[in-house]
Every structure is written in structure tokens, then in C-alpha cells.
Amino acid sequence: MRLENVWLRYHRRGPWVLQGVDVRIGAGEAAVVLGRNGVGKSTLLQVAAGVLRPARGRVADRPARVGWVPERFPADQPFTVEHYLGAMGRMAGLTAPEADRAVGVWVERLGLTRFRRVRLPELSKGTAQKVGLAQAMLRRPGLLVLDEPWEGLDATARELVPELIDEVLGDGGSVLVSDHRGETVRLPGARRWAVADGTVTEEGPPATEEVAVVEVAVPAARVAGVVARLRAEGHRVLGVRLGSAADPAGPTGDVAADPAGPGADAAAPAAAGDGRPLDTSLLVDQPSAVDPSAGVRR
Amino acid sequence: MTALVRLRLAGFLRTGRALAPVLAGLVALGILYGGGRAQPAEAYGVSAVVLFPVLAWQTKLLLDVEPDGQRRLAQVVVGARRERAAGLVAAVVAALGTVAVAMIFPWLVGGVTGPVEPGDRSIAVGLALGLWAHLLAVPPAVLLGALASRACTGSAGYGVAVLALGAVGAVVLGLSGSVAPWLAPPIMPTARTAAGDAAALTVTLLTLWALAWSGVALAGYVWRRRSRA
Known part of the structure; x- marks a missing residue:
């Protein structure tokens, strides 16, 4: 997938948040998006996921199936975890039995079993974030976009995030992830994109060492x-x-x-x-x- | 897309937001039919005018129930076009439910009567014209509500303003002798036609007018959603 000369601003007369961004990520590759608060990390991720449309430039070769985990899961919805995930699975193109199976698997893996019949607004922030992770993984995505995925997660679930990333990469998918907590040390093989002043620069690989x-x-x-x-x-x-x-x-x-x-x-x-x-x-x-x-x- | 339509309708019903427009519609119909009996076509024509703002409001409520974050998630999963289409389809389904209530309601409260004098239309013709008048109101009302939704306007205040101006404009610009009747959907001319001679050519032209207005409103909705995405 490529972002070619992408420019974006939120209002017609507002400042440019992204200016002429050119980045690409291949199949089986992960990239960590780094930068201070408010520099446009989430904006870049949302452009990549297809949530935001660039004012100029284009996103090319985006995989058909995209999983997006937003920074804040929208929990203010009148559904139980089970109902919501089932509906998201069917929206992603799974049949009802397939969606039920996928929900069962991810509810189990993310430790949501006892919350299956709990309504989304009653979940804690971390548990709601797990639901956000689950909805993105119900159908294995070709591009997984994670915006601060470790936020609010317990230790067990934090360990699970690199595992999910590995699985997507192992299937030939691509992963973009932002993080300000330093959790991305768990992804040492990922490329590193630094966002500053509306532009994105790729940090080079570490100096060559004896192998x-x-x-x-x-x-x-x-x-x-x-x-x-x-x-x-x-x-x-x-x-x-x-x-x-x-x-x-x-x-x-x-x-x-x-x-x-x-x-x-x-x-x-x-x-x-x-x-x-x-x-x-x-x-x-x-x-x-x-x-x-x-x-x-x- | 069906799953998204169902999810949005379920959210609309489960939050109880559906109750307010239904009650408002029932009150409006109760007042309309409380004054005495009328011929079906005439009564249904006025009923469609009364329901136009209710259907638009109902659409706005339905589309605004979903948090912005969930709308973006749905966009990522099904694509932007299908996400927009699913919202409109859910609103049309909800509007058809309200239209069904409006078609049955006058018979329950004795608000309509069969042919009384020679030359009065049969009940079947009156029902057909009434259904036409209501169905003609659905696309413009749904699109007005969609244009007033938070996804388009970005704020509750602007949304209410769009809704109120659209609803009042449809009535005022549709009055006989209006200087720019084509600016509004043909809700008022439809009511007059249903009560009058209802010639086939007039019915056809009004249908085309409603479709053309809806087409322009749909283009505006898509443009606004794309520019705000």
C-alpha cells in the first residue's frame, strides 16, 4: 500500500495536518508511527485505513479488508458485546455461522467470555478496547491499523497485541501501529515512521552490527x-x-x-x-x- | 450492507429514540382526523404533508443515534458508499413503517369515509392515491433528515436549523402562487392533486418532480459526506 503525496486538513481554511506525505508499506511489513501528541499520527492512520479522504494525493493498493482499532472505542451503543461483534462480523462479509464462530474465538482469546452479554456502555475502558481489537480481527485483515492499541489494556492483553500483529504479518498482511507508551519495543522488526510538522520521515535501520x-x-x-x-x-x-x-x-x-x-x-x-x-x-x-x-x- | 442496516435500526429502536417521532406522528394524525370524516384521497394527501417533517426528523434521529466513531468503523468495514447507502436504506425502512401506520390509522379512528355522493372516488382509488402521496413524501423527507444529520452538519444546532428550514420551506414554497415552487419537494401540490382531479399526467409530473428533487438532495448529501470524510 502506498500513500502518494497525501495532503490533509480538517477545515477549508485550517492548517494542513499532513503535507505531501509519501510512504509505502509492503505485505508482511509492520510500521510504527511515532511523534509527539497532536502531530497527526492518528490522522495518518485514519487516511491509511480509509476513514479520512486526503484533500490532495491518493492512497494506492489498499488491501480490500482493513481492520481499524480506533484510539477510543465507541462504546456508547445499546448492544451487548456478543450482538455487536456478531453484527460487525456479518458486516465484514462473514455468514452468520462464521461470524458466531469468529466471535467465539476472539471473545475467548481476549478474555471477554464473562462480558459476552454485557452491554457496551457498561464495559470498562480496557474491556471496551478489547472489543475494539476483536472487531478488527473477526475477519483476518490485509491491513491492520492500530491507534494506541495498548491503551487501557491489562498485562495479559498487552502481550496479545504483538501476537495478533505477528499473525497478520504471517498471513502476508501489513500493520500500522501508533504508540506513545513505548510499547512498540515489542515490535523491534517494524519500520519506524516519524511524524513531525505534517511530514513523515522513515527512520533508518540501526547501524550494521556483527551478525x-x-x-x-x-x-x-x-x-x-x-x-x-x-x-x-x-x-x-x-x-x-x-x-x-x-x-x-x-x-x-x-x-x-x-x-x-x-x-x-x-x-x-x-x-x-x-x-x-x-x-x-x-x-x-x-x-x-x-x-x-x-x-x-x- | 444488510447487517449494517439491521444494526442501525436495532440501535434506533433499542435507545428508545424511535418513540418520539412515532408519538409526534400519532398526535399529528389524531388532530388531523379528529375534526371529522373525509374522503380517503383528500385525507391522505394532507396526512402526507403532516408526516413530511416527522419523517425527516425520524431520519435525523436514526442517523444520529450511532456514535461518530462507530460510523467510521462501519465505513472501514463496508466502504464509504455502502456505509452512506445503509444509513439511507435504514431510514427508508423506518419511514415505510411510519407510512404504514399513517395508512391504517384513519380507519381505526373513523377519520375516513367511503363514497358518499355520485362522482366520489372508490375506496380503492382513494387508497392508491393516498399511498402514492405518502410514498412520494418518503425520499425527500429521508434526504432532508439525512442532510440535517450530524454526519453532514457536524453540530446539533445546524442540524435542527436545516431540518426546520427544510420542513417549513416545503410547506411555504409549496403554497399556491409560490414564486419558486420547484425549490421544494412537491408535498403540497401532491396533496392538492390527491384532493382534486388527479389526472395521470399530473401524477406522473409530480412523481418526476419528487424524484428530481430527491436526486439533487442525494447529490448534496453525498458531496457533503465526502467533503466531511
């Missing part, structure tokens, strides 16, 4: 998620190869050749020809000093 290669053995069924998480944390996955559970380091299958391409190594077989479950060995480029006892070769 080490770490081999990690994971169950084959979990390889896609692990690869996504490693990438989200800023590591470069060099390859994936298959090995038996008894000999995780021994290559017995194909090696994914594209270490940096998103999703290139996501499809790994779950079992060997004889039906035994396989472990998958990942080669990970680790851009920092590591514990030599962990079996690292430099």
Missing part, C-alpha cells in the same frame, strides 16, 4: 508462525529445512531458498513420508551478541 547465525528447531506445524515472529522481531530468516524429530539438525527435506521474502518458507509439510512428525530447522540471522553456549556458529 551471528542461530539454528532453531521447531515443530513443523508451527514454522509459519515462528518465521513470522522472528521477522517481526527484526531477525532475517535465512532458510528453512526439514529434519526428523530424532535428528533436528540433519537436513532431510527441501531448503527454502528465499531467506528474506515474506511467506516464502511458510508452507512446510507437517510430516515425513512415513507419517512421523518432523521438526523444522530454521537458520536465523541474529544481529546482536549471543550466548555461545546456545550452539551458535559465527
